[in-house]
Amino acid sequence: MSKKLVIYLMAEPETPDLARAAVDGGADIIELGFPFSDPLADGPVIRRAGERALARGMRTAQCLDVLARTRELVGDDIPLIPMTYASLFEAYGWDRLTEAMHANGGTSMIVVDVPAGERADLRRVQLIAPTSTDERIALAGEQTDGWLYLVTVTGTTGARDDVSPELAGLVERARRLVNRPLYAGFGISTPDHARAAGSLADGIAVGSRAVLVAENGPAALRDYVASLRAALD
Amino acid sequence: MRDFGDYGGRYVPETLIPALDELDRAWQEALADNAFHAELHHLATTYVGRPSPLTLSERFAPGKKIYLKREDLNHTGAHKINNAVGQAVLAQRLGKRRIVAETGAGQHGVATATVCARFGLECVVYMGVEDMRRQKPNVERMRLLGAEVRGVDFGTQTLKEATSEAIRDWITNVETTHYLIGSCVGPAPYPELVAELQSVIGRESREQFLAAADALPEAVVACVGGGSNAIGMFRGFVDDVAVRLVGVEAAGAASLGSGRTGVLHGARSSILADDDGQVADAHSISAGLDYPGVGPEHAFLRDTGRAEYRTATDEEALQAFADLARTEGIIPALEPAHALARARDLDADLILVALSGRGDKDLAEVLDRLNTA
Numbered sequence: 001m002s003k004k005l006v007i008y009l010m011a012e013p014e015t016p017d018l019a020r021a022a023v024d025g026g027a028d029i030i031e032l033g034f035p036f037s038d039p040l041a042d043g044p045v046i047r048r049a050g051e052r053a054l055a056r057g058m059r060t061a062q063c064l065d066v067l068a069r070t071r072e073l074v075g076d077d078i079p080l081i082p083m084t085y086a087s088l089f090e091a092y093g094w095d096r097l098t099e100a101m102h103a104n105g106g107t108s109m110i111v112v113d114v115p116a117g118e119r120a121d122l123r124r125v126q127l128i129a130p131t132s133t134d135e136r137i138a139l140a141g142e143q144t145d146g147w148l149y150l151v152t153v154t155g156t157t158g159a160r161d162d163v164s165p166e167l168a169g170l171v172e173r174a175r176r177l178v179n180r181p182l183y184a185g186f187g188i189s190t191p192d193h194a195r196a197a198g199s200l201a202d203g204i205a206v207g208s209r210a211v212l213v214a215e216n217g218p219a220a221l222r223d224y225v226a227s228l229r230a231a232l233d
Numbered sequence: 234m235r236d237f238g239d240y241g242g243r244y245v246p247e248t249l250i251p252a253l254d255e256l257d258r259a260w261q262e263a264l265a266d267n268a269f270h271a272e273l274h275h276l277a278t279t280y281v282g283r284p285s286p287l288t289l290s291e292r293f294a295p296g297k298k299i300y301l302k303r304e305d306l307n308h309t310g311a312h313k314i315n316n317a318v319g320q321a322v323l324a325q326r327l328g329k330r331r332i333v334a335e336t337g338a339g340q341h342g343v344a345t346a347t348v349c350a351r352f353g354l355e356c357v358v359y360m361g362v363e364d365m366r367r368q369k370p371n372v373e374r375m376r377l378l379g380a381e382v383r384g385v386d387f388g389t390q391t392l393k394e395a396t397s398e399a400i401r402d403w404i405t406n407v408e409t410t411h412y413l414i415g416s417c418v419g420p421a422p423y424p425e426l427v428a429e430l431q432s433v434i435g436r437e438s439r440e441q442f443l444a445a446a447d448a449l450p451e452a453v454v455a456c457v458g459g460g461s462n463a464i465g466m467f468r469g470f471v472d473d474v475a476v477r478l479v480g481v482e483a484a485g486a487a488s489l490g491s492g493r494t495g496v497l498h499g500a501r502s503s504i505l506a507d508d509d510g511q512v513a514d515a516h517s518i519s520a521g522l523d524y525p526g527v528g529p530e531h532a533f534l535r536d537t538g539r540a541e542y543r544t545a546t547d548e549e550a551l552q553a554f555a556d557l558a559r560t561e562g563i564i565p566a567l568e569p570a571h572a573l574a575r576a577r578d579l580d581a582d583l584i585l586v587a588l589s590g591r592g593d594k595d596l597a598e599v600l601d602r603l604n605t606a
Contacts, residue, residue: 037512038393038497040400041246051387059509086244086496091510113496115247129248131407136250154248155405 003232004028004147004203005194006183007210007225008083010035010049011058014214016069021218022210023074025225031110031205032070034063034084041112043158045208060092064104071105079107079146081125086113094122108145116140130154130166134177141178150174150184150201158208160187163196171200191231198232236421238536240529243420245400245499252407257422259327264429269322276318280351281308283315283433287441288588292560294577300445301588302438304462305565309344311590312434312462313415317344319430321352324411331355331410335399337364337392337458338521338568339371340590341415346380356380359398363390364520371594389514392458392524396498416459417528420499424528428464434587435469442585452477452579455587456572457489457542458522460531462589467540478540480531481575483550485516488527489535489542497526503535518547518598519567521590549574551602554592566590567599 007022008031009015019030035050035058042050058066063082071080082101089097089111101109109124116126116139126140129151141148150171152164164187174182184197185205197204206228213224236242243253263269277283288301304312324332332354336342342358349356358375362384365372375382388394396418403412412419417427442450453470455463457480470476482490492503495510505513505525517523534540545553553573558564565573569589576586592599 036510037388038397040397040498041248041404043401047387054511059507059511061509086501087504087506087510087512089510090495090501091493091506091508112246113244113499115243115245115250118243127247129246131248131251133251133254136247140247151246151248154407156401 003198004181004183005225005229005232006031006185006203006205008033008205008207009214010046010053010211011063011066012053012056013066015066016073017218018214018221019070020073021222022225023078025222026229027225028203029079029081030070030074031081031083031207032067034060034082034088036085036087039085041156043156043208045211046157049211060088060097064100067101067106068104080105081108081110082106083110083112086111094119098122110149116143125149127151128170128174130170134173137174138177141174141180144180147181147183147203148174148178149205150182151186152184152197153187155186157186159189163188163193167197168200191227194228194231204232237424237530237533240500240502240532241421241424242501243499244496244501245420246404248404249407249420253420253422255327259323260422260426263323263326272322273319277433281314281318282306284437284441287438287445289445290561293557293573297577297582297584298446299576299584299586300442300450301563301586302434302466304434304587304589305563305591309340309347310593311340311344311566312431312465313341313344314347315433315465316415316427316430316461317341317348317413320411320413321348321354324354324413325352327411329409329411331406332413333357333359333399333402333410334413334415335359335392335395336415337395337523338519338566339364339368339375339594340521342380342382343371343374343378345413346375346378349380350378357402358382359385359395359402361389361391361395362386364392364395367520367598368594369597391520393512400498416461417464417530418459418498418500418526424500424530427461428468428530431461431465432468434462434465435467438466438585439469446583448583449473449476450585451581451583452479453585454479454481454572454576454579456522456568456589457482457527457531458486458524458568459526460528462587464528464530466587467534471539477581478534479575479579480540480542481571482542482544483517483519483522483571484544484546486522486524487544488525489531490544500529502527502529503532518602519550519571521566521568522571543575545571545574551599553577554599555603563588564592566592567595
């Protein structure tokens with residue numbers, strides 16, 4: 001089975017077209033960032049993209065609208081995963097925002113600052129990290145919605161020179177403890193990274209570099225995603 | 234304790250959860266270990282300068298008896314050292330030799346740099362560049378003490394962003410690093426841990442007040458930014474139900490007075506945020522109160538009605554700052570000047586105020602404001 005390619009984009013007015021381009025380039029899944037003012041898990045690129053989106057008025061209602069328009073453009077078969085922080089849920093209402101995301105075409109969700117074990121009733125894609133204990137990996141695997149997100153580095157989002165040496169050990173432990181697809185993200189930005197991470201995990205997620213390339217428009221993003229796709233296949 | 238009613242919790246990325254578990258275990262072990270308490274007591278008496286005195290002020294608010302708990306007389310000039318010393322000892326029990334911290338007014342940064350120098354620990358302090366401008370002497374102190382001060386030049390450029398950057402550093406270096414958080418905020422167990430380390434303020438105050446006034450105070454007043462000096466003070470009196478607990482926030486940073494339930498820096502609490510949960514900018518002349526969040530225990534005390542929370546404006550704080558200097562010969566920090574401003578018009582006569590720090594760091598800012606007024 002071919003490896004899955006997950007592309008993260010920040011929700012902005014142009015994002016539906018960008019998501020379509022990413023799918024045309026070979027993305028299997030789109031993560032759609034709903035910006036938050038204090039994104040603890042994010043490095044400078046996604047933090048700045050969030051600041052820019054907020055300055056352009058991208059609040060929860062606007063993000064839901066982008067989600068719905070993205071769903072129209074990518075069709076029904078591409079999972080679209082809203083990715084954000086707890087504060088947005090707290091303000092909008094946990095159930096209400098969950099329902100609104102689904103109603104607008106969302107497929108599950110990722111809430112970066114709600115780790116496994118917290119809010120167990122909230123169905124979402126769980127994340128594990130190199131620091132996670134075996135107990136926590138098993139818990140996240142039990143609670144996750146679909147696949148499990150492997151944070152490859154002990155650190156925040158953002159491009160790195162090489163794929164983290166911590167990934168192999170994390171995949172090995174997760175394989176032993178969890179019977180779910182494992183997609184690796186954080187610090188993966190080049191076709192070489194994609195190939196290396198893809199040889200270990202069942203898929204890869206690319207965020208910061210995709211956000212940067214997306215600033216150059218849909219065609220540039222499609223070509224970039226295609227280069228990752230080619231490296232994975 | 235992990236939660237305070239519906240407040241508190243651990244709203245942080247997975248990467249940090251094992252470190253929080255490890256910290257919690259070490260903290261519980263330390264609490265049960267007489268050697269830990271003996272070490273803290275030794276450091277408090279031989280290094281920090283505890284117990285800090287209680288001073289009766291009669292000229293500042295004629296007709297009232299206002300007792301000042303003199304945390305300004307601690308080593309490094311504020312209550313922050315109580316927490317910094319305790320966490321530095323804890324960090325060594327954890328085997329962590331690198332410390333990161335955030336600072337607003339610079340008092341916590343100085344306290345952290347101080348204990349790191351004392352114990353030979355590597356120290357990195359994150360500080361908003363706006364605060365570095367406002368609190369320049371403290372930046373110089375930290376560097377003199379051997380700390381690396383990293384300016385944070387995005388967002389509000391104040392304590393909020395400095396805290397986020399310190400947490401990002403911790404996420405990246407968690408294996409080697411202890412995050413020495415400066416207030417009773419953040420993910421569990423930090424709010425409880427910091428409150429316990431600061432509760433020495435309330436314990437000493439209660440004993441000293443009874444000895445001096447032969448009664449308990451009608452009201453205990455403390456300023457609240459993140460709220461660590463207030464929670465430390467309140468813990469000494471929370472079971473004395475006749476004693477009013479009064480927290481004073483900066484009017485432009487009233488996370489409890491004007492806030493809403495939200496999640497910031499790892500905890501669910503009352504925060505300044507818009508209808509979408511985006512954190513709002515706080516505004517205060519006092520860098521230490523210029524923070525849009527507050528410790529979860531304060532939100533809980535507010536909701537249960539055990540504590541009441543009020544505000545003071547920049548102007549009221551400046552007036553109290555100047556008046557305490559003229560009437561008592563004590564230059565307070567701008568943060569407790571907020572508590573003094575509300576204490577003097579409170580409908581109570583026998584009052585205890587937490588004078589959480591001294592005002593040397595604020596002189597340039599205050600003189601600038603007073604001269605242009």
